[in-house]
């Protein structure tokens with residue numbers, strides 16, 4: 001087992017063990033926020049026929065047309081109909097936005113540039129051949145790969161598939177994640193709080209973050225800091241892609257999570273990551289099941305979820321790990337200096353074309369309230385010294401709290 005490793009080394013260790021879940025075929029309308037497991041090849045061209053992008057008249061233009069034309073209107077083509085009459089020279093068809101271009105026409109002139117006199121249409125501003133025609137397959141060709149595997153299905157991608165008539169898609173099954181909070185001090189909401197006890201909040205923050213990631217969550221009831229109960233409950237969380245525990249990860253006599261993980265036959269890959277908050281995080285693996293043991297401190301648990309668990313779950317669900325890191329300007333100072341790298345929770349402010357990071361005044365590992373509305377984690381390197389206002393540092397986005405401030 002490796003210990004006190006960098007965040008980057010932790011990612012490497014996690015990457016080596018990543019697997020994607022099985023696939024399933026589901027209806028398009030149920031596919032939002034799922035990840036494509038099989039590329040989609042377009043069954044049709046889009047648009048499926050040459051069509052008019054505006055209301056006007058279709059006719060055969062030539063480059064030698066005079067400054068004004070007079071044409072016989074021989075048909076009307078509303079959207080949804082298909083013209084079977086071929087236009088001859090000197091003829092035009094009244095055509096509406098989205099309607100197919102008739103055979104014999106090579107342009108559309110907009111209605112505003114014409115003047116009807118009965119069935120005779122004066123074209124006051126003739127257009128050149130090819131004008132105002134949206135060609136068949138202009139957006140997508142038949143048999144073209146429209147979406148590649150590992151694409152996240154969003155409103156635009158699902159809409160595109162609907163436009164192509166695709167009824168079902170093959171996606172990765174949703175990740176199933178088990179949650180377990182540990183700690184003899186814990187009580188559940190709804191229970192009375194006796195001296196020395198606190199309410200379990202980690203299950204609630206993590207459940208929300210997992211739902212944001214599109215996971216199915218099975219939360220076990222919290223367990224006290226006693227090995228037999230920990231082992232029993234962990235053993236009950238079967239058929240999961242990953243299990244996330246909080247608490248009992250540090251060095252005290254009641255910090256038993258690593259022993260419990262070993263007790264269920266888990267191989268421990270690392271313990272302690274060299275950043276704050278959340279240093280005592282551990283990773284175990286048993287078969288294909290990942291076990292992330294996070295600090296019990298509520299803010300530390302959320303931050304290590306962001307830094308370690310979410311990138312892993314993203315890759316397990318078939319997505320590319322493209323966690324963006326970008327420069328931010330500090331809008332406030334943080335006076336504490338430390339040997340360890342630290343991630344400061346901060347709120348993004350978009351001002352004068354720059355992203356400013358306003359760090360919360362409370363950066364303690366246990367202060368959950370200070371996470372509210374924080375959409376940035378500012379990366380302060382180890383040994384950096386106090387962070388000054390106006391200083392430029394790198395930051396990562398926290399999607400779960402990610403409203404633009």
Ligand SMILES: Nc1nc2c(c(=O)[nH]1)N[C@H]1C(S)=C(S)[C@@H](COP(=O)(O)OP(=O)(O)OC[C@H]3O[C@@H](n4cnc5c(N)ncnc54)[C@H](O)[C@@H]3O)O[C@H]1N2
Pocket residue numbers: 181182183185186198199200201202203246247248249250251252255277278279280294295296297298300365366
């Ligand atoms: N001698 C040392 N002590 C500690 C060290 C160390 O290196 N040497 N590391 C500290 C650091 S850093 C952290 S972080 C914490 C992590 O401790 P654990 O993961 O063992 O977490 P607990 O002790 O169980 O809990 C910490 C804190 O959080 C509260 N908690 C726990 N679970 C929940 C929950 N589900 N909901 C709300 N709050 C929870 C718990 O009551 C504690 O106050 O260790 C330091 N100690």
Ligand code: MOO
Pocket residue numbers: 275276277278279280295297300365
């Ligand atoms: O690693 Mo702990 O920094 O207090 O959360």
